[in-house]
Amino acid sequence: RIFFAKSCEGSAHVEKISGIDSIVIRAEDLETPPEPGKPFDVTFHQQISVTVGGAYSLSGWMLSLCGGSAVPSDCPDGVYMAKRLGIDPTGGIDPNGENVVWIENRHNFWENGQRVGWQQMSVSALAQAETLTLFARISSPQRWHGNHAFIDALSLVRAPLALLNVPTTVTGTVVTLQWQGQLFPEISEQSGSTHELLFDIAYRHEKAEAWQPLAIGQRATDTLDFTANCVDTNYLFRIRARAEQPDAGEGAWPNHRYLGLWSDPVTVRFLRPTAAMNGAPSSLSNRA
Incomplete structure (x- = not known):
């Protein structure tokens, strides 16, 4: 507001998401020849007291304008x-x-x-100390006229939690996955909040390194059957929760x-x- 309105109380359009202010970062010599829009790398940080071992999620909004x-x-x-959030x-x-x-x-x-x-943008981490540091960073590595950006509406909360309920052994190739989660009040009690829990599930064979998506955006009441390609082997599963508001309708x-x-991971x-049925030998494969 000081930049656009020339004072804390001045009246002017301010590019922002909420409140009355935002942070603006402008390249040196923004539109000034002969070399407008000098490169820059600017970071803001804030330290917050947290609970060691707690999972935290940071959400924020940023806008970048390459070329003005x-x-x-x-x-x-x-x-x-x-634009980076950390x-x-x-x-x-x-x-x-x-x-x-x-x-x-x-994205421009x-x-x-x-x-x-x-x-x-959203990022999450598990607190390893009594203090956790938030970062909001704008990098403009190439020179180009008009380059500037805005940062606004940073929010740190306890991250939504997810727990996967699955047996450790099954006979055959099919296992039923169930799950549950927790949404903390600092999310659900935001004014007008319609946040709900959504769950993403991934899996991999014990000999594979890369995780594969199994389900995205499942709800707490859902269940899922997974069919393995082989037996006498292990598969690993993991889950995470997301707190989001439906696209339609009002919300926070x-x-x-x-x-x-x-x-x-759960093995x-x-x-x-x-x-097999009728007393015949099983023909299930041992191959992954």
Whole structure:
């Protein structure tokens, strides 16, 4: 507001998501020849007291304008501004520290002939100290005129939790997955909140390194049957919760989306049946 209205109480349009203010970052020599829009890398941080071992989720909104606010944007291919939201679960204040967990978004405010606008971002981490550090960072690594960005509406809450209920051994190739979760009051009691729990589930064979998506956006009352490709082997499963508001209808504003952490993997052993129906030998494969 000071930048746009020239005072704390001045009346002017302020680019923001909520409240009366936002943070604006502008390139040096924004539109001044001969080299407008100098590169920059700016980080804001804040330390918060937390509970050690607690899962926390950070949501925030950012807007980047490569080439200024004129439309259509003249931002060249390969030139970008990176919006980044981060958490250091150890409480460190170095944005380049190895403990910082980042999420990045490079979308410009205008792409492919359409306005993209403000971008909501979420990141989560498990607190490893009594202090946790939040980071909001804008990087503009290439020089281009008009480059500037906004940061607003940062919200840290206890992350939504998820628990996967699944037997550790099954006979045959089918296992039924069930789950439950928890949404904390700092999410559900936001004014006008319609936040609900959604669950993502992933799996992998014990000899595979990469996780594969099994289900996305499941609700707490859902169940899921998984069919293994082989027996006498192990599959691993994990789950995470998300707190989001339905697209339709009213809800809390800003529209924060909170991302939970992936659970520890749960191992399920698929056993070969002792005998198939009618006494015939089982023909199930041992191959993954």
